[in-house]
Ligand SMILES: Nc1nc2c(ncn2[C@@H]2O[C@H](COP(=O)(O)OP(=O)(O)OP(=O)(O)O)[C@@H](O)[C@H]2O)c(=O)[nH]1
């Protein structure tokens with residue numbers, strides 16, 4: 128049986144067995160039973176517990192507020208995109224000027240968090256679409272990238288979520304996104320490979336055709352340094 132969440136703006140359909148579609152962030156049904164302040168209180172206690180277990184003296188004035196800082200950062204900042212109320216309102220307009228070519232928003236700065244290690248993912252996203260009558264404000268593409276990045280993520284899911292959202296807003300399948308990002312869990316720990324970065328891509332509609340995809344990739348030329 129399918130159920131619709133009652134939370135305002137939460138339009139991802141949830142399924143009783145699986146909670147959500149494969150590309151949706153795995154959230155529990157009670158994810159928003161607590162408000163932000165209640166979550167900050169609880170997380171603060173957990174962070175205090177972790178640091179205390181590690182042996183840190185939390186009476187030190189540099190550390191005293193760390194549990195609260197981390198809790199606020201999780202709820203309001205780096206995981207703020209879990210809350211559908213923070214989803215950007217994507218003002219769309221009629222394509223009055225009949226611009227029918229590809230529009231590319233490239234080099235969008237991306238900060239996310241790896242859900243396996245809770246370490247940063249830092250990179251760039253390139254987004255493109257071909258209008259079928261609707262256009263979206265340029266900054267909305269940056270905002271959509273930022274919203275879905277502010278969750279515990281894997282890069283593949285992040286890439287798909289960005290494309291699905293823009294397809295919805297623009298009312299077209301013809302949307303693509305390429306992400307090139309460094310995962311600090313690979314760069315700064317574990318294998319500690321500082322050079323490597325991860326490239327993912329999601330192509331919808333016309334972008335599945337080779338010529339359209341090539342035009343997009345020529346515009347973004349994956350030779351950027353960040
Ligand atoms: N597919 C995918 N894997 C990721 C992403 N971010 C991190 N990973 C990988 O997730 C894997 C987690 O593997 P585990 O073996 O459970 O973790 P680990 O023991 O810390 O692994 P090492 O990093 O190899 O030390 C690692 O290989 C990470 O590189 C991502 O966005 N997508």
Ligand SMILES: [Zn+2]
Pocket residue numbers: 241242243244245246310312313
């Ligand atoms: Zn990781």
